[in-house]
Amino acid sequence: xxxxxxxxxxxxxxxxxxxxxxxxxxxxxxxxxxxxxxxxxxxxxxxxxxxxxxxxxxxxxxxxxxxxxxxxxxxxxxxxxx
Amino acid sequence: xxxxxxxxxxxxxxxxxxxxxxxxxxxxxxxxxxxxxxxxxxxxxxxxxxxxxxxxxxxxxxxxxxxxxxxxxxxxxxxxxxxxxxxxxxxxxxxxxxxxxxxxxxxxxxxxxxxxxxxxxxxxxxxxxxxxxxxxxxxxxxxxxxxxxxxxxxxxxxxxxxxxxxxxxxxxxxxxxxxxxxxxxxxxxxxxxxxxx
Numbered sequence: 001x002x003x004x005x006x007x008x009x010x011x012x013x014x015x016x017x018x019x020x021x022x023x024x025x026x027x028x029x030x031x032x033x034x035x036x037x038x039x040x041x042x043x044x045x046x047x048x049x050x051x052x053x054x055x056x057x058x059x060x061x062x063x064x065x066x067x068x069x070x071x072x073x074x075x076x077x078x079x080x081x082x
Numbered sequence: 083x084x085x086x087x088x089x090x091x092x093x094x095x096x097x098x099x100x101x102x103x104x105x106x107x108x109x110x111x112x113x114x115x116x117x118x119x120x121x122x123x124x125x126x127x128x129x130x131x132x133x134x135x136x137x138x139x140x141x142x143x144x145x146x147x148x149x150x151x152x153x154x155x156x157x158x159x160x161x162x163x164x165x166x167x168x169x170x171x172x173x174x175x176x177x178x179x180x181x182x183x184x185x186x187x188x189x190x191x192x193x194x195x196x197x198x199x200x201x202x203x204x205x206x207x208x209x210x211x212x213x214x215x216x217x218x219x220x221x222x223x224x225x226x227x228x229x230x231x232x233x234x235x236x237x238x239x240x241x242x243x244x245x246x247x248x249x250x251x252x253x254x255x256x257x258x259x260x261x262x263x264x265x266x267x268x269x270x271x272x273x274x275x276x277x278x279x
Contacts (some may be wrong), residue, residue, distance in 0.1 A: 012151075015114055018141075018145065057237050066156055
């Protein structure tokens with residue numbers, strides 16, 4: 001989570017996101033193992049599918065941002081000011 | 083055998099911590115792969131072998147390959163050569179290699195000893211997972227397939243080159259063909275020589 005908050009490089013943000021999703025899946029699997037139920041592993045499989053879809057879209061966005069701004073700084077893509 | 087679980091958990095924590103604090107993307111990727119493999123061993127020692135295999139194949143195999151490809155595509159130019167020379171120094175891969183060697187030792191222990199589960203962890207095999215996945219959770223499987231399809235289409239759409247860059251590349255290619263043909267505009271871009279009709 002610290003990696004997600006502190007880093008400004010989009011690649012590192014995506015990697016930290018993977019670690020966080022993995023940690024959530026680990027918690028599910030541990031809970032499923034504690035009660036001997038397969039539900040935790042099933043939720044982990046869903047998290048896995050979600051992570052695969054998320055990372056493919058995120059990396060495509062990263063390539064597009066690099067082509068457009070010539071940098072990987074997350075602050076560069078702040079044209080849509082809130 | 084609890085030691086297996088604790089060792090792989092320690093490896094996972096160390097590798098993840100180093101990965102978060104790295105500055106170089108490729109070094110961070112190496113540590114991230116080691117961390118995912120360690121988590122897979124944790125899953126195995128917790129009695130979830132199916133998920134451990136999925137973790138190795140999909141996370142450490144497929145998703146990390148995506149990251150490696152994008153890092154490769156983004157590192158262009160002369161700077162890369164200097165970086166490459168730096169990466170060849172042995173100090174860079176010693177850390178991940180040591181952690182991975184610990185994990186390999188654990189795998190060898192598992193293979194030679196046979197059943198080395200965590201004490202008190204119930205083994206939930208692939209059969210129970212599959213029966214539950216395609217029974218009560220069938221709608222979730224369908225939703226996951228729709229999500230993956232959306233991810234596929236979205237990644238294809240976003241990964242395309244923009245029209246501007248494509249036009250620029252076409253102009254460069256046309257100019258190159260024109261200069262190669264020696265001013266013969268009729269046969270510019272054509273592979274045939276000027277004399278042979």
